[in-house]
Amino acid sequence: MAFTDPCVITCAINGPIATKKDHPGLPTEPEEVAAVAAAAHKEGAAVIHTHVRDKEGKPTVDKGRVKAYFEAIHEAAPGCLLQLSTGGIEPTYADRAAQVELLPRMASLNPATMTFGMAEFRNPPKEMRVLAARMKELGVKPELEIYDYGHIDLMMQLVKEGLLEEPLSCSLVLGVMGGAAATPANLVAMVNLLPPGANWQIIAIGRFNLQLTTMGIAMGGNARTGLEDTLLLRKGVLGDNAALTKRLVGICKAMEREVATPAQAAASLKLPELRRDLARP
Numbered sequence: 001m002a003f004t005d006p007c008v009i010t011c012a013i014n015g016p017i018a019t020k021k022d023h024p025g026l027p028t029e030p031e032e033v034a035a036v037a038a039a040a041h042k043e044g045a046a047v048i049h050t051h052v053r054d055k056e057g058k059p060t061v062d063k064g065r066v067k068a069y070f071e072a073i074h075e076a077a078p079g080c081l082l083q084l085s086t087g088g089i090e091p092t093y094a095d096r097a098a099q100v101e102l103l104p105r106m107a108s109l110n111p112a113t114m115t116f117g118m119a120e121f122r123n124p125p126k127e128m129r130v131l132a133a134r135m136k137e138l139g140v141k142p143e144l145e146i147y148d149y150g151h152i153d154l155m156m157q158l159v160k161e162g163l164l165e166e167p168l169s170c171s172l173v174l175g176v177m178g179g180a181a182a183t184p185a186n187l188v189a190m191v192n193l194l195p196p197g198a199n200w201q202i203i204a205i206g207r208f209n210l211q212l213t214t215m216g217i218a219m220g221g222n223a224r225t226g227l228e229d230t231l232l233l234r235k236g237v238l239g240d241n242a243a244l245t246k247r248l249v250g251i252c253k254a255m256e257r258e259v260a261t262p263a264q265a266a267a268s269l270k271l272p273e274l275r276r277d278l279a280r281p
């Protein structure tokens with residue numbers, strides 16, 4: 001990736017962990033998710049990453065609910081690229097994985113099991129390989145979430161096994177308790193370990209979100225923001241998805257980096273042909 005490439009901005013609008021008690025604006029109902037996605041898309045997010053919640057706000061893999069989210073987002077923000085999470089702590093791995101049968105354009109793929117704050121984030125090696133193989137078969141682009149150095153080796157092992165196709169789309173997630181810390185040294189070292197031609201974005205969790213994301217943009221990477229990554233715009237001030245997206249767009253502009261349109265993002269991430277996007281067979 002080059003500094004001259006347009007920056008693909010993803011907004012991760014809700015995540016699987018925060019609740020409305022943590023942030024009253026956290027979108028969980030399909031209409032809320034759609035409104036927030038449209039606002040973030042309008043500010044410049046080409047990609048919307050979402051976790052699906054039930055009526056009580058708890059993570060769910062209910063197919064009807066997943067479809068309702070995607071139909072609502074397509075309606076409110078036509079053109080934006082949708083990325084469905086197969087992550088999360090609560091549903092079983094098999095249930096999380098089954099969501100790709102609904103044919104999102106992209107979905108997360110987490111190569112490794114790890115401690116995630118006080119939780120266990122389970123991605124068992126055999127089941128994870130079954131999911132990778134199925135995504136390849138269905139033409140669902142994996143967004144590979146890399147939380148630590150060894151996850152890069154594991155990802156390359158999957159390439160060797162023929163389960164992942166290059167160019168890879170890697171998310172370097174820094175700042176999770178249980179993964180690599182959000183430091184400039186870790187970001188630079190991990191970028192240098194990626195294979196030539198890989199696309200990467202920085203995901204910086206919590207306190208150092210702004211600084212590390214800015215650094216990723218300055219390095220020519222893509223960038224993610226949104227309430228999944230940080231609930232705050234700055235110390236003591238709650239953020240929202242549109243405001244967080246607008247801030248990243250401002251940083252790109254200040255550095256004279258173009259912000260990618262969805263079409264530019266789809267081309268640079270080498271997304272498979274749009275054959276059967278979710279809710280749009």
Ligand code: KMH
Nearest residue numbers: 016085086087088089108
């Ligand atoms: N928030 C975490 C449990 C993903 O979207 O695939 C990580 C996660 C990643 O769920």
Ligand code: ZN
Nearest residue numbers: 015085087228
């Ligand atoms: Zn996620």
